[in-house]
Structures are given as structure tokens and as C-alpha cells.
Amino acid sequence: MTTTTPVIAPAPPEERKLGRAERRAVAAKTKLSSPAASAIALLIAVLWTVPTLGLFVTSFRPELDIRRSGWWTALSDPQFTVDNYNEVLYGGGTNFATLFVNSLVITLPAVVIPITLALLAAYAFAWIDFPGRNILFVAVFALQVVPIQVTLIPLLSIYVDTGLAGSFWTIWLSHSIFALPLAVFLLHNFMKEIPASLVEAARMDGAGHVKIFFQVLLPLLTPAIAAFGVFQFLWVWNDLLVALTFAGGAPDVVPLTVRVAELAGTRGSDWYLLAAGAFVSIVLPLAVFLGLQRYFVRGLLAGSVKG
């Protein structure tokens, strides 16, 4: 996609007094001044917020209240408790505190490993000249098309044969593999944006590829790494399919998502547990997301629009 290029059109003199932002603001004002337009925007905003708010309020209400009345009654008659969170985190039947640890232990290596591998691969594709480079790059790019479902049955039998089944290793490996095609492609795009003269200059000074990679490119790529890091963190933490397939039967390994989904099926009417459990699983990705939103948006736009 095109990025915004400053347009140096000869504007009429009286137009010059208004800056670009101001003119756009005037346009926006006329846009939203129509009551119908504001009503639609407001309706969408409400529809996208209220469901989450409802479950959030519910997660702090006493169990009995949840069963007897809707969450909106808590707005006029506030009765709040953290009992639900205590029960869901440390109760024998749920023990989400342990699952939180599992999710964390799964996620960190599943973010670090594919990013490191993809950075090295992207460097080779961008800055090392070797025979067959283009064909290999297209092949890796094309692998993005493969739905992970296609790989699960044979992968599971490989894990069973090698004795890894039911351990953290299967999930670390699987997430790393599935992330690679997109990661290589994205990081390659970012790497290509770095001026070739920088790399050339380092080469003139006698630096080898390893030195160029670590000392010249890596520092410049921090925003790109952050962008893909957030992306991969959310993907792994929120994943259900991979965890269910490879760790569904291993209580020491299962992450939060698997147990929340299970609870929704087996104890679907115990809303005091479900509400608190859902928010325990949501809180960390939400914090990461809000904190690093800028990078996430950057990654999103690079991945989908630059294509």
C-alpha cells in the first residue's frame, strides 16, 4: 500500500491559512454532524463494549446474585467480591493459577524461538547472495497458505514416535514451526527497508555476515521485532487448537484457553467460575496489547496491506 506522501499541490492562497489537520477536522465535523452518522458510530461502540463489560461486572458479583439477577442490577445495587477469583485461581477443581504458569511457560519460548530463527532466515534472504535464493523465498512465502489443520495428525504421530508427546516440547516446536512462514516474510520486508549502503559500508570495513547481522541490522529492527513479538505472543497465548491437540490430555501442560473452553462445555451455567476464569485468561494479553498497541498496529499493517 502507499504510505501518505505529502502532496505539494499549489493550493489557492486562502486555503493555505488552514493546515492539513484543520481542513480534515472541518471535513470530519460535517461528517459526524449528521445525527444518523453519530447514532451508528455510537451504536457500534456500545455493541463492542457492553458484552465484555457485562462479563467483567459479573466476575466480581457474589455467586448467588449472579444466578438470581442480571449483571446490570449491580449498577444500581453494587455488591462486589473477589471470591470468584479466589475460587477459580486456587480452588481444587479449577486451579487456574497453575494453568496461568503453563500458559506463560508455553508462550515465552514459542515467541523467542521463531523470532530468532526468522530473523536469521530473513537476513539470509535479504543480504546473502546464494544460488536458489528467490525460489526458496517464494517457497517459504507460499507455505503461509498451509492451514495448520493439515499438519496436525502427522505431527502428533511424529511426537508420539519420538516420545515427546504430552510435554511442553511439542507445543514449543509446533508454534515455532507454524509461525515461521509469516515471520520470515514480515521480517524480510522490514529488513529490505534498511538502506543497502549501511550494509555495504559495514562489509567494506571487513565485517562478516554474523557481525553485520548483530551489530548493524538487529538494533535497527527493534520496532519490527516488537511488532511481530506482540503478534506472536497474542497468537500463542490465545491459541486453542494446537494446545488442545498436543496437550489436551496432559494436565501439567494445558494452558488457560483449553480449560476455559472445557469449563464452558462442562460447567456452562457456573457463571461465577466462567466469568472469573475468562478474565484470568484475558488479563495478560490485554495488558500487553494496550501497552504495545503501536507496534501491534504497525505489524498488522505491514503484514496485511504491504502483502
Place this chain on the structure above:
Amino acid sequence: MQWFLDASTTGHKFALMGFAILLFAAVMGALLFAVDRPRRVPNWVVAAGFLGPTLLLLLVGLVYPALATVRGSFYGRDGSEFVGLDNYATVFTEDNFQTVLLNTALWVVLVPLVTTGLGLVYAYLVDRTRFESLAKALVFLPMAISMVGASVIWKFVYEYRPDQPGVRQIGLLNQLLVLVGIEPQQFLLNAPSNTFYLIVVMIWIQAGFAMTVLSAAIKAIPDDVIEAARLDGVSGLQMFRYVTVPSIRPALVVVLTTVAIVTLKVFDVVRTMTGGQFGTSVVANEFYVQAFRQFNFGLGAALAVLLFVLVIPIVVYNVRQLRLAEEIR
């Protein structure tokens, strides 16, 4: 050996995690050291050091399994007996699979269209207003929530309590129905409308993505285009229809196709909300059920291959549109 496989205490798990990362760092470090050490190494040796681990993982973890799955789709339940096209015949002819295919078609058509439409309208309406960043954050937030979490959130909105005196509704939607004098509904149990209620959840999750990409595209429309249109007396809806939408057409195509592909592969929503019961199953969910619950590997493989085949035309269309867009530029 067992220490490296079974970790049951928190300390042990973190230790294992640290070990895995250190092991990875050590292997990569040794590899890079080896290719960098000798003077005057040919380029391809260095390239192999940088690329080797990635290519090896992709071969073992993606290419080989994909081929094995294609092969498995022509074999029976346990993969020992060749059955030709029987698995595919089952998918396309049996009654309950007809529902699955129909539902999948509904998902893949409705989710991208509605998501893109809503994202576009919302991005256009809040663009450069005073509340823009707050308004966008609100719609964007569901992207951080797992699909499992989103499903639980919406299951609660759809929650049903029997319509008896003394029983109050606790689900928001049924409460609204009661307020306007309609009987509460079992939204998730009654086919075929329940599929639409599940689709709503997916739209809710994906709209933030559509909005973000389209909003960036709208902001990239050059000022002079808008200015010229305004001088020609174009405003309001006409501006949207004749200036904004045509200008961001490539972004619209990308959003539509990306959401379509995600939707095709997603099974979290169906699995969490109904488990695929009550006539709500889709191909991705049926794959999981057949492969890992019924242990019918042949049929599961056929469903996975079906997903694969369905994704390809969307990707081809996407790539072709991008090429066209680049040629015009």
C-alpha cells in the same frame, strides 16, 4: 531424561523453559560461530547456517505433514487400508456433513462481508473526529481477547433462563426481549438461527482488524483528491460512495480475503459455544472431532485437505488483486 519431559511443579516448569531457551541459543550460537569462523567461506555455507534451522523445521513440520495428510485422506480410519475417494464421498454426500458444508459456506460469506462493511463504516465515521482514538480502541479491544474468551463473553449475552414467574433473565439479549414483551429464546439451541448467533461472535472479534487496516487506507487518500471532490460539490454519502470506497479498493480486497481465510480455519468459537452440536458444526470443527475425538484419521485428513483446497482460490485472488493494484500504480 524424564526431567526434560515431565515438569509438574512451577519451579520445574520455569527451569525447563529456561533450559529450552538456553539450549536453543547454544545451538544457534555454535552454528553461527562455525559458519563465521573460517576466512573466505563460500556464501552458500553462510546462507545454510542462517537458513538451515528454519528450512529443516519447515520441511519436517509443515511440508512432510501436509503431504502425509493428503496421502492419509485416501486411506481408512487407521491409515492402513486404501479406500480411494471414499472419505471425500462421505464429506460431500452424508446428510450431517451437508449441514457442515452449508454452515461453513454461511460463515465464509457472511463474516468477511459484514466485518468489512462494519469496519469500513466505523473507520469512516470516526476518522479525524475528537474521539477517534478512544472510539477505535473500543472496537479494537476484542482482538486481544482469545476467541475462547470472546465465546464465553457472548455465551453470557445469549444466556437463557426458563420463562417462569420469579425467574429473571441473566443474559442481556433475553432481558431486552422480555422488556419489549417477547418470550426469551434459546439462542444457541435452535437451528438454523443458532449459526447466525455464532457468526455474530466472529464478526465481533474480527471487526477491529478490518477497521484498523481500512482506517489506515482512508488516511492515506491524498488531500487533493478529497479537496477536488469537495470543490465539485461532492459531500456526505456521495463522498463515501464515489471517492472513499474506490480509493481504498486494494485494502478492501485484502481485508475481505484475510478475514475469509481466518474464518475458514477457525474452530474455537463453535467448539466453545456449542461444541458443534445443534447443527452448528463447521469444517474446521468437524476436522477436530473426526481426527481427535472419533479417531477417524482418514476422514479427518480429508476434511483438512478440504480446508486447504478452499483456502487456495482466496489466496490466488488476493495475490492477483495486489498485482493489479501495483500495475495501476
